[in-house]
Amino acid sequence: MSANGRIASPGLEEHRLDLAKRAYDHTFRIDPIIRSLLDTDFYKLLMLQMILKKHPRTKVTFSLINRTRSIRIAEEIDEGELRRQLDHARTLRLTQQEITYLRGNTFYGRLAMFTPDTIEWFSKFRLPEYELTKEDGQFTLRFHGLWAETSLWEVPALSIINELRARTALKTMSRFELDILYSRGKAKLWSKVERLRAIRDRGPLTLGDFGTRRRHGFLWQKWCCEALMEGLGASFNGTSNVRLAMELGLEAIGTNAHELPMVYAALAEDDVALKNSRYKVLEDWNEIYAPGLKILLPDAYGTTSFLTEAPAWVASWSGARPDSKDPITAGDELIQWWARNGENPEEKLIILSDGLDIDSIEHTATYFRNRVRLAYGWGTNFTNDFAGCAATDHPGLKSISLVCKAVEANGRPTVKLSDNPLKATGPADEVERYRRIFGTAGMAPHDVKV
Amino acid sequence: MSANGRIASPGLEEHRLDLAKRAYDHTFRIDPIIRSLLDTDFYKLLMLQMILKKHPRTKVTFSLINRTRSIRIAEEIDEGELRRQLDHARTLRLTQQEITYLRGNTFYGRLAMFTPDTIEWFSKFRLPEYELTKEDGQFTLRFHGLWAETSLWEVPALSIINELRARTALKTMSRFELDILYSRGKAKLWSKVERLRAIRDRGPLTLGDFGTRRRHGFLWQKWCCEALMEGLGASFNGTSNVRLAMELGLEAIGTNAHELPMVYAALAEDDVALKNSRYKVLEDWNEIYAPGLKILLPDAYGTTSFLTEAPAWVASWSGARPDSKDPITAGDELIQWWARNGENPEEKLIILSDGLDIDSIEHTATYFRNRVRLAYGWGTNFTNDFAGCAATDHPGLKSISLVCKAVEANGRPTVKLSDNPLKATGPADEVERYRRIFGTAGMAPHDVKV
Numbered sequence: 001m002s003a004n005g006r007i008a009s010p011g012l013e014e015h016r017l018d019l020a021k022r023a024y025d026h027t028f029r030i031d032p033i034i035r036s037l038l039d040t041d042f043y044k045l046l047m048l049q050m051i052l053k054k055h056p057r058t059k060v061t062f063s064l065i066n067r068t069r070s071i072r073i074a075e076e077i078d079e080g081e082l083r084r085q086l087d088h089a090r091t092l093r094l095t096q097q098e099i100t101y102l103r104g105n106t107f108y109g110r111l112a113m114f115t116p117d118t119i120e121w122f123s124k125f126r127l128p129e130y131e132l133t134k135e136d137g138q139f140t141l142r143f144h145g146l147w148a149e150t151s152l153w154e155v156p157a158l159s160i161i162n163e164l165r166a167r168t169a170l171k172t173m174s175r176f177e178l179d180i181l182y183s184r185g186k187a188k189l190w191s192k193v194e195r196l197r198a199i200r201d202r203g204p205l206t207l208g209d210f211g212t213r214r215r216h217g218f219l220w221q222k223w224c225c226e227a228l229m230e231g232l233g234a235s236f237n238g239t240s241n242v243r244l245a246m247e248l249g250l251e252a253i254g255t256n257a258h259e260l261p262m263v264y265a266a267l268a269e270d271d272v273a274l275k276n277s278r279y280k281v282l283e284d285w286n287e288i289y290a291p292g293l294k295i296l297l298p299d300a301y302g303t304t305s306f307l308t309e310a311p312a313w314v315a316s317w318s319g320a321r322p323d324s325k326d327p328i329t330a331g332d333e334l335i336q337w338w339a340r341n342g343e344n345p346e347e348k349l350i351i352l353s354d355g356l357d358i359d360s361i362e363h364t365a366t367y368f369r370n371r372v373r374l375a376y377g378w379g380t381n382f383t384n385d386f387a388g389c390a391a392t393d394h395p396g397l398k399s400i401s402l403v404c405k406a407v408e409a410n411g412r413p414t415v416k417l418s419d420n421p422l423k424a425t426g427p428a429d430e431v432e433r434y435r436r437i438f439g440t441a442g443m444a445p446h447d448v449k450v
Numbered sequence: 451m452s453a454n455g456r457i458a459s460p461g462l463e464e465h466r467l468d469l470a471k472r473a474y475d476h477t478f479r480i481d482p483i484i485r486s487l488l489d490t491d492f493y494k495l496l497m498l499q500m501i502l503k504k505h506p507r508t509k510v511t512f513s514l515i516n517r518t519r520s521i522r523i524a525e526e527i528d529e530g531e532l533r534r535q536l537d538h539a540r541t542l543r544l545t546q547q548e549i550t551y552l553r554g555n556t557f558y559g560r561l562a563m564f565t566p567d568t569i570e571w572f573s574k575f576r577l578p579e580y581e582l583t584k585e586d587g588q589f590t591l592r593f594h595g596l597w598a599e600t601s602l603w604e605v606p607a608l609s610i611i612n613e614l615r616a617r618t619a620l621k622t623m624s625r626f627e628l629d630i631l632y633s634r635g636k637a638k639l640w641s642k643v644e645r646l647r648a649i650r651d652r653g654p655l656t657l658g659d660f661g662t663r664r665r666h667g668f669l670w671q672k673w674c675c676e677a678l679m680e681g682l683g684a685s686f687n688g689t690s691n692v693r694l695a696m697e698l699g700l701e702a703i704g705t706n707a708h709e710l711p712m713v714y715a716a717l718a719e720d721d722v723a724l725k726n727s728r729y730k731v732l733e734d735w736n737e738i739y740a741p742g743l744k745i746l747l748p749d750a751y752g753t754t755s756f757l758t759e760a761p762a763w764v765a766s767w768s769g770a771r772p773d774s775k776d777p778i779t780a781g782d783e784l785i786q787w788w789a790r791n792g793e794n795p796e797e798k799l800i801i802l803s804d805g806l807d808i809d810s811i812e813h814t815a816t817y818f819r820n821r822v823r824l825a826y827g828w829g830t831n832f833t834n835d836f837a838g839c840a841a842t843d844h845p846g847l848k849s850i851s852l853v854c855k856a857v858e859a860n861g862r863p864t865v866k867l868s869d870n871p872l873k874a875t876g877p878a879d880e881v882e883r884y885r886r887i888f889g890t891a892g893m894a895p896h897d898v899k900v
Contacts (some may be wrong), residue, residue: 174680180640183636
């Protein structure tokens with residue numbers, strides 16, 4: 001067949017081209033889970049900047065905690081593989097392209113979000129060492145060192161373990177079973193997109209990707225984001241994953257996390273300082289960031305106590321992210337608090353991000369319509385929902401409640417009480433002390449799924 | 451990164467390899483629908499051998515008939531594209547590999563199913579000319595010439611038109627919408643596989659692919675077959691598509707079609723010869739083929755009349771394929787007929803292949819269990835079911851009732867009465883004459899979906 005009479009066919013020619021690719025693929029030493037230091041949540045970088053400015057010498061230990069004890073992770077995944085992935089993440093540095101992006105991009109509408117000092121520090125950064133042992137079917141994985149450094153392990157460590165768990169399942173599957181798995185996974189996600197569109201058609205919807213840490217894998221998370229770009233358009237307001245934001249031209253979103261009040265609390269010298277530490281965090285944040293980033297995270301030591309005892313200026317912050325209380329209860333409580341403090345709740349933003357699924361998104365969207373601005377940070381149920389998708393079920397595909405928390409600051413244990421006592425962390429005597437100081441008003445246990 | 455430290459990543463290297471492929475792809479003149487002369491139904495080859503032996507000089511015209519008149523095919527697809535696909539099919543010849551397969555493979559357990567004469571003729575064969583015009587939104591597509599030659603146009607002509615219809619839909623979709631379409635299509639097919647497994651778990655199941663002519667596309671049909679190989683194992687007894695049987699190592703299945711009694715009837719010199727022609731077909735078939743291939747197709751001029759008037763030896767054939775009557779009614783009628791003629795129905799095979807879906811497969815499998823051997827030839831609902839799969843519906847994805855029939859033999863019109871008067875074909879006066887001769891016992895109209 002002459003060149004201009006070429007016929008597309010799965011014939012000899014494609015095989016020939018494929019040979020080079022196959023040979024190349026066979027030389028891979030590792031298929032990495034973390035491909036970039038920006039493959040992390042945006043709020044880690046905002047917090048990093050504050051840590052570098054306010055606590056450059058504070059030492060913080062982060063530790064992996066598996067809240068789903070029934071899953072024995074160390075029996076599921078191979079320690080050698082885990083070490084290879086962690087070691088590989090430690091070889092990463094920001095690329096010139098990534099540095100340029102951090103310098104030149106606008107974040108939350110603002111140019112130069114990161115100071116030259118922050119960029120300079122980050123461009124030389126590598127992830128620090130890790131400490132890995134096994135005990136009773138679980139890994140003990142800890143990161144010791146400067147807060148600014150160990151903090152950046154949280155997201156990659158979680159992504160690595162979650163993806164390694166998924167890979168143990170994928171390895172048991174034939175090419176065909178994989179095809180079914182992903183076809184069903186895609187069909188399932190798209191049916192969620194259709195329900196989100198129906199919600200959007202009834203009123204405003206703002207939803208972003210918060211699924212990095214619990215994702216099935218990087219490429220799957222990317223596909224999920226592309227699905228929301230395609231299906232929701234402007235209602236999809238971005239991703240917490242900085243690398244994906246960069247690759248897909250999305251907004252990078254997120255503000256701050258529990259590690260701030262937890263470390264500040266651990267560093268407090270006495271009970272009075274401890275009780276005030278949760279507002280000291282906000283004072284420091286105020287110095288650095290603009291109103292759009294002033295989102296309260298009120299639940300570390302109980303939302304009710306946080307709101308009741310807050311200085312008046314706290315109510316002027318732009319919004320709040322209730323993270324462990326029933327969202328209806330928490331939202332009502334916030335709305336009443338703002339109103340009591342002379343703020344207009346309709347101008348405030350509530351960000352929901354705790355164990356969201358379509359049902360709870362539908363329910364809260366209807367409940368809060370016209371009462372407050374709402375945004376969703378959709379996580380596990382977005383980037384890691386393969387329930388019922390595999391031809392044969394495998395525990396590695398079941399998402400679990402795995403976290404990586406600051407457990408020690410300058411040698412002192414950290415504590416989280418949370419609105420949900422089942423999410424409390426810290427040594428028992430310290431938890432007791434914190435409960436005495438902060439009280440337990442408004443706390444109520446409910447199941448922790450993810 | 452050194453060679454032994456190579457990291458798998460979607461980086462520069464893959465793009466580089468891709469460039470060659472993309473450049474190559476861009477030079478394609480045509481993405482062919484028919485890739486091989488064996489991309490046809492196996493029964494065409496069995497009938498071909500009989501035609502070559504018994505009717506080498508008979509001239510038969512085949513013509514496209516769209517029974518779904520509401521779909522105006524000539525407005526859906528471009529005439530130029532249709533001509534390019536038909537012209538491309540006419541360039542095909544059997545490859546040496548395909549000739550070797552026909553010579554060396556066993557079919558229905560028999561070596562040398564095709565005689566050296568048949569192979570010799572087929573290896574020199576090209577599809578003959580076609581006649582294409584447009585009228586009132588429909589194409590008139592006709593094939594004139596020797597029966598052996600025009601007969602081989604039926605399946606490729608249907609596949610081409612069905613796939614061109616699908617392609618008009620695919621062209622309107624983004625890369626992402628295509629991804630959703632195929633993900634949902636795969637998920638949908640797999641849910642059918644799971645229901646078939648449940649049927650198989652309750653009793654024997656034999657099911658094969660009869661979906662070539664109505665398929666969405668060749669590669670999709672191949673995927674569907676792979677799904678049944680994976681999901682049903684030995685219960686999937688093969689495909690009617692000879693090329694796919696060869697590529698996938700499956701049995702090629704199928705026996706005979708209505709064109710045999712229709713052409714034999716048209717050639718009959720008088721009413722007596724006409725009435726007997728349907729058994730003359732069987733006599734000729736008897737000379738060539740072994741018992742496994744002796745499957746009656748009793749409905750061309752009414753099943754009831756066919757069975758009532760059949761010579762006793764007809765009941766000794768191995769089975770039957772009721773094709774236009776309600777399968778329960780037809781099966782009961784066949785079982786009673788065999789019993790009346792001293793044959794054991796439990797040893798007989800009934801092949802169901804008319805508009806099957808999972809519900810009708812489930813229903814008939816239960817109804818006939820332990821009364822007769824059953825096999826299913828699964829067509830449109832297997833290889834072309836994308837209902838509800840597209841992000842936005844498109845008529846091109848809706849399968850239609852399109853057939854390509856022998857309409858003339860040596861200048862005389864053919865007639866089919868069928869058990870379903872809505873499927874009757876032929877000039878009105880000839881249909882009238884045939885009805886007078888064969889009667890209308892047991893005929894009843896019901897919807898023709900596919």
